[in-house]
Amino acid sequence: MSICIKDAIQNLNLVIGCTVGCSYCYARNNAARYHMTADFTRPEFFEGKLRLMEKKRPQNFLLTGMSDLADWQPRWREAVFAKMRQNPQHQFLFLTKRPDLPDIETHLENAWFGVTVTRRADLWRIDALRRKVRASHYHVTFEPLFDDPGPVDLHGIHWVVIGTMTGRQRRKVFTRPAWAHALTGQARALGIPVFIKEELAPILGEENMTQQLPQAFTAVLEAQKTWHR
Numbered sequence: 001m002s003i004c005i006k007d008a009i010q011n012l013n014l015v016i017g018c019t020v021g022c023s024y025c026y027a028r029n030n031a032a033r034y035h036m037t038a039d040f041t042r043p044e045f046f047e048g049k050l051r052l053m054e055k056k057r058p059q060n061f062l063l064t065g066m067s068d069l070a071d072w073q074p075r076w077r078e079a080v081f082a083k084m085r086q087n088p089q090h091q092f093l094f095l096t097k098r099p100d101l102p103d104i105e106t107h108l109e110n111a112w113f114g115v116t117v118t119r120r121a122d123l124w125r126i127d128a129l130r131r132k133v134r135a136s137h138y139h140v141t142f143e144p145l146f147d148d149p150g151p152v153d154l155h156g157i158h159w160v161v162i163g164t165m166t167g168r169q170r171r172k173v174f175t176r177p178a179w180a181h182a183l184t185g186q187a188r189a190l191g192i193p194v195f196i197k198e199e200l201a202p203i204l205g206e207e208n209m210t211q212q213l214p215q216a217f218t219a220v221l222e223a224q225k226t227w228h229r
Contacts, residue, residue: 002198002209005161008221009093011065012052014080017043018068020097024144024165027066036066043071050083057227058089058220069113070098077104084108089223091216095141097122099129106135110216112159114139119146123153130156137214142183143197145175152186159214160187163197177204184210 016036018027031040053061063080072080084092085108093112096102104113113133115125117140126140138156142149143163154160162183164175180196180203187194193212201209213221 002196002201002206003211004198005195008213008217009060009062012049012061012063013046013066014049014063015043015045015067015072015076017041017066017071019043019071020068022097026166031066043067045073045076047079050079053080053083053087053090055087056089058223060091060093060217060220062093062095064093064095068098069094069096070101072102077102081106081108081111084110089220091220093139096129097125099125099132102132104133104135109136111135112137112139112214114141114159116141116143117149117152118142118144120149123149126153126157137216139214142179143175144173145179146173148176148179149183152183154187154190154192157187157190157192160184160192160194161197162194162200164199164203166199174203175200177208180204181208 016031017040019041028040031037037044088110091110091112093114095114095116097116099115113129113135115129117123117125129138137158139159139161140157141161144165160183162175162180165172180200184194193214194210195212196204196210
């Protein structure tokens with residue numbers, strides 16, 4: 001039985017808002033539904049949530065579930081990076097669709113920087129990530145896929161996630177099995193762990209659901225099992 005990625009990685013929305021403007025954005029819809037911000041197109045930093053990064057129990061945190069890293073102001077990043085440095089028990093993930101905008105260099109071992117690729121025309125984002133963000137760990141999320149990304153240069157990438165469109169869109173576009181299989185094969189050839197998100201189980205079949213996590217994330221989950229206050 002496939003697992004939900006949210007069981008392995010928690011959302012910690014320190015910043016809410018995004019200026020990309022994707023038509024299928026679930027984050028914008030959720031922000032409006034729960035009145036999280038007055039204007040989703042004007043990202044806000046909720047500095048008080050930094051204390052949530054101080055939890056002693058190890059966690060895998062996604063910090064951009066409701067934002068894009070490219071929209072983060074430098075002072076926001078500096079405050080977050082400082083907390084990450086103080087809390088090495090956690091692993092932290094970031095995602096962006098505009099890796100050409102920020103200029104980041106960090107040696108934090110618990111920081112994972114990634115890009116979202118939705119079509120072949122987005123593949124430039126992977127190279128831009130490696131060039132503009134000098135860091136220890138990179139990941140790529142292929143979701144939602146609108147066409148076949150074809151051959152992908154995954155050298156230097158440490159994790160690949162494959163998903164499909166979710167939510168209540170009128171005209172959903174689903175990731176095709178051949179695209180998911182091809183991406184999985186390319187990643188495996190380089191020894192890169194692949195996680196196929198649970199929404200693809202009805203499309204690919206449970207027998208084809210590869211769900212691998214980087215060793216650092218697995219170590220966090222194992223530590224949780226034996227955690228005592």
